[in-house]
Amino acid sequence: MLERLISRLQKNIDSILMIFISSALVVGLFTLYSASGRNIILVLNQLFYIGLGLILLWITARIHPKYYEKLALPIYVVGLLLLLGVMFFGQSSHGAKRWLNLGAFKMQPSEIMRLAVPMAMAWYLSKRENKRHAIDYVIASLFFILPVALIINQPDLGTGLLITASGFYILFLAGLSWKFIAGGSIGLFSLAPVIWSHLHDYQKNRLLILLDPSQDPLGSGYHTIQSSIAMGSGGLIGKGWLNGTQGQLDFLPERTTDFIFAVFSEEFGLLGNLLLLALFAFIIGRSLMIASQAKNTFTRLLAANIGLTFFTYIFINIAMVSGIMPVVGVPLPLISFGGTSMTIILISFGILMSVHSHKELVGSS
């Protein structure tokens, strides 16, 4: 009886991926406990969202990928409308308009678009599979350019850049020719001055301080300096759990969210870092493996994108914390405190597992 229940629960769940994810979640909870100054309430709060995310993961893993393919466009359109809704009716919190109040609850449509954009692009490009022309890549690009323009306008540069990256992955994997890639890169570089002039002052500031953090030790450079001290003083084996002075003595800003990796790094050192990185590498590797085994273009593109987006988050976050990238406000997936991003990331792994467990059943058309 119990065995049947367990096997039912396990159906559609990729146990290898699940083990890696769970390990990362456990590491995250311990780090959070330390980073928050032993705030058990905060940890329980995070645990609640992990529970919610795992339930949603389980549900999304059971849904056949063909439904994702069918729903890709409707979800995308709804997401886009909600984004427009934010622009016109959004709740502005002191100048940043990102929330939409839907009576009973509030939501950030930009979070939906993280999944909706790659789904819609994968849908479009797989539909045009055998009759693709250059124009199809342009149309597919519009799928991410429109929402990104709206999101950057909110202003939310971090999410905008991540969606842009995920758009590029899809285009690249779908077979955008190298000629276009080269041309596009040149075009983008020549556009850089234009983009620069459209950035908000604080965004420009962050980029400038990256070049020389010491010029503003109290302002934006403070983050980078303090996180470098935290990481560097961790050394090879770290100061031990709950013993990181940088984190514990209130020097490190955003300890529980964007800069949680610095706390981890200070307490567990280089060895801890390498182990956590290996865990992430396994998750990414497993995701890409699932993608390469997927049976049709839609699932292939979608699965690969989930793995690559996960990588992008990790890379941007760690690069930012260790001072080789500007501070853009991207959380460390599975580790940072934050309900929405936790739920979204677990849902995306659910979709990945759905692709994996239904791979034999997917037709080749």
Next chain:
Amino acid sequence: MSYIKNSQGIYKSRFFFKRRLAVLSVIISIAFFVIIGRFFYLQIFKYDFYKGLSENNRIAFVPNVPNRGLILDRNGIILVDNYFDYTLEITPSKVASLNKTIDDLKSIVELSAGDLKKFRKMLKEGSTLESIPIKVHLSETESARFAANKLRFEGVEIKSRLFRRYPKGAFASHLIGHINRINEEDKEAIKKLGWQQNYKGTDSIGKLGIEKYYETRLHGKTGFQEVEMDANGNSVRILDSTPSIEGDSITLSIDSNLQEIAENAFNKYRGALVALNPKNGEVLAFVSRPNFDPNQFVGGIDIDEWKLLNESLDKPMLNRAINGLYPPGSTIKPFVALAALENDIRKPPFNIKDPGFFTLPNSGHTYKDWKPFGHGVVDIVMAITISCDTFFYGLGVELGINKLSEFLSRFGFGQATHIDMFGESGGLLPSPEWKQKRFKQPWYLGETVITSIGQGYILVTPLQLAQGVATLANGGLVVQPRLVQSIKNNQTGKIEIFKNKTIRELHFKSENLALVKDGMMNVTQPGGTAASMGAGASYKIAAKTGTAQVVEMKANQKYNPSRMNERHRDHALFIAYAPAEDPTIAVALIVENGGHGGSTAGPIARKLMDYYLLKKVPLNKEDNKVGSLESEFHD
């Protein structure tokens, strides 16, 4: 054939995909090696350097929170200020057992259930490294008792914090707004806007009204103290200190005496009032009734108190002046009359003989005038004065909804005024296109008929109506309404005076405008619908009354206010400006369920004008009451 080709295609595309994936995998590996390289650099190569820095990192930056800017009225009367008070605070990370500490504290200071609830809430939201107030406004005996027992309580201390104060309580609450504790959503906004540095140590933020709109000006600049700490994180000595810069003082354009007279004049009625200077758009009074007490929000509002405010049937949190949407009723008539004249119809000596109803050509449907047997012979001036519905029904039909709607939009109806306050509603100016879009239905002529007396779909906010009246009063300048007169930088002493802005110039023919103004002036004269409101005034008032139906009357039902549920009574509206020859004040107001405009709403406007123009203060409470519901007039 095609099968082979297809399967080849699939094979090719899979192969291709895997090749691209391999390219990306190489990039990912490189990225990982870059990160690992950085780890080695920081944690091995520079380990000694950073270890040294970390050990010497005994220097913390403690924020000096700036004083929030003051808010004053146009005469310099303080409407919002700050004061210091003692609070008892706990730093959770320094306490061994939080529950035990709190239990022990109970024997020393009185901790109410509300205090504990608030503390738990803040604990959940904040970091345990910050100290969190468990009891605000400590009394002297309480602080003395705690001081005597201080050694028993590690991690608990008395701090002095700055509190926001609204000395006049509920006065002008919707205008001033309030602050509240910074919540998760605010934190995120602060982060996205790059304000974190400046908000270190700040625990509250403007949430409504002026407090919210001018947050960046009111907040000030946070200073920092460079403090040397011991290994436990206690400060040992101050190394350097940058003082904070206090927030700017904001001078509103309202006159608090005028505002107070207006608020009192509403007595127990719900409603809203906006008074403007038609020459420059300055808001002189901004009322939304009932008010709320912004002091309740300072330091976080109690959940129960919030529920009470939020769920009250009277909706005290609704800012009726900018978010209350009402049918304008007959107050729209002067605007409609001007629309007709500017389109060259209904010019005197044109007149109608009003039988008390209007019959729609072709359909034969009739629309009743409010006066059962009609007004007799009526021209356009008279139609405004006595508020003749029949005259406007016919006028609207001949003018057509498109021209009418377009003309009203020039005054700003149907659009936000962009006053300096967030969340303003735009109202609703109906048109056939709008109806097609909204209801997928064609526009009916009957809807034009009722729109021309301000009923049906059309909705306005009191602010829009005030802007409209001001535009009539000043002869066709749509002025930008604004709440702030000037902002003073307390550091430099520099005063930034806000400039008047004209949004549009509407070029009306002066003879047309004169006819409408004549009609409005006669409204307050004997025979007009607000004759009692104008009686005995030493200056001339131009006005228009209005009534907006709350519930629809059945065909044979007679409107009898004394027999109706109070909340089903009509809304009373009133617009006015004075002195009629050279107006310096324009007013629009609505009294919810107030019955008829002339008798309930009119006296409120009169009191306002008597004070503004003659400095006459209403004598006593009795005199301050609005007129009775049973009135000899009707609209």
